[in-house]
Amino acid sequence: MKTKMRTLLLIPFFALLLFSSCQEEKIEITEPTQEEALVPQAQLTSLISATSKMDGSKDNIIDGATCISVKLPVIVKVRGIEIRIDSEADYEKIKHLYDELEDDIDRLDIIFPITITTSEHEEITIESGEQLSEFIAECKDDEEVEEREIRCIDFKFPIAFSVYNRDFSVINVVNIENKKQLYLFMKRVKNAEVLASLNFPVTMVLKNGTTLTAxxxxxxxxxxxxxxxxxxIEDFSKERLENYLKKCPWIVYEFKRNNQDNTAQFEQYAINFKEDGVVVMRSRNGDMLTGTWGLRSTRxxxxxxxxxxxxxxxxxxxxxYDFEDGKFKIYEEGGNRIIIKRNxxxxxxxxxxxxENYLQECYWRIAxxxxxxxxxxxxxxxxPLKFLPNNEVKLRINGEFVTGTYEIGVRNIGFILQITLDGRPDLKLEWLITFLESGLIKLENANSKMVLERHCFDSxxxxxxIDAVIAAGTWEVAKYDDGLVxxxxxxxxFFGYTVDFLITGRIKVTDPNNGxxxxxxxAYRNEGLYLGMLFANQAPFNELTFRWKIKxxxxxxxxxxxxxxxxxxxxTLILEKKN
Structure with a gap:
């Protein structure tokens, strides 16, 4: 088919005939050929149909499933806080709550009823969490591997199809404005209800915004x-998954077996998928268990x-059954579910x-x-704490170091960290090391928990x-707004007070009477830059004891x-340099 014809076919067929008869210039028209037709069993037909399915991955943070999407607006509850989600931009509100405390389990409750849209663009009302879980399980069981939705490329709409009879004469042109219209049209093609060919050129848009022309x-x-x-990897091919799982260890964040929530027992277990079908599991107390693992593709x-x-x-x-941002959800019938995150x-x-090597690398902040x-x-x-090679530990308070001792020990339950510092009984416990990486250490003791985060300010x-700016000169409180009326x-x-940030980590506050x-x-980094300040219980500065985000x-x-x-x-707190 010639390009001239493809352009003109954007006009309905009968209007095209009228338009052509009014022109002095004779336009050559070539009818579509059989080779250009989209037939029901053709690979391209299947690919276009898979591309036209609804992409349910964007709201996985709400429903945890790529085969459905929750119609907005919807109200969810995270950590007891109700949030109204009106647009995709509001998903960041949920992520912010999840990220607030890294070791918390990400839990979200949906306020029902809701309306969901399936991958076939059908809208269904869901009345409860049980009904939603059942529907998600069913829609995943019904997905055909060979035509799973393709989420990494889309058509740039509008596009047009020529519809023709068995003699391959054009009888109509169908304009397509969105994915739902495309899916419904391709369904007719697959059911052999229409003969059609796509009018070229068409533009395809990749996930990263790149455009390609066919x-x-x-x-x-x-x-x-x-x-x-x-x-x-969200496309879940067996080969990609195998390589991805082996690349890094995985941490258990949620665990249910036979409808029994065993998260408290298995949280923070580490899984390492290795070559040759070997999997190593490390419990919180350091016990190592070795087993086997493997993947297989099914419908x-x-x-x-x-x-x-x-x-x-x-x-x-x-x-x-679901992947998002380094997190897998693993499911099996009978109330079995695991959530693991890559680390x-x-x-x-x-x-x-x-x-010992990790502890001695840098300072550590009690987060x-x-x-x-x-x-x-x-x-x-x-x-911050500083662990030294000779089992000496120092805690910096008001710019001076309090010195104590520490020891790494081995018990039946695993490795422990014992800290002894005068005047700090809260730290003088045998802390079980439950999680260890180069920048983070998690510890437990009976009903107590401590999280240490590495602080390497010199790198x-x-x-x-920030340290150089803060320590240069003296400051005053130019504005303090506590959000109240x-x-x-x-x-x-705070009028008349002078604030000195000494490079040693000491804050010196001088009041109007020279007290x-x-x-x-x-100053530290934690998914952003922060300034932590601790003052004695003396008004008004005791109100400023906080970990402030540097805006x-x-x-x-x-x-x-x-x-x-x-x-x-x-x-809001604003400090300005004194003249």
Missing amino acids: ENNEQLRRIIETAKDSCD RGVLLKMAFENLADFTLEWLL CDIVIDITKERI RLSINGTDKEKEYIGT DDDLKY HVVDPTIN VTAGSWL AITANRIELVDLSANGEIER
């Missing part, structure tokens, strides 16, 4: 096939089989020497401390700049914010 059927087939082969999808002689709960053939830094083979259910980390804001250019601006409470209050400070910093001004769980600013 001038004929063969070019289009190659473009879609190549894009499909290069799709992310349901790719199945992961694990077998351990002494770990029956994991011994099952599981369906790998390329975690150490599977823990040794005493490795623990979380809970003693018998009571949060204590506020007492350690701006006060971070941003932190070096006041008759008098609370900034007035001095001491505190601690530490902006210059040589003469520092703007700090306190963010709520959903990312909204609750408090």
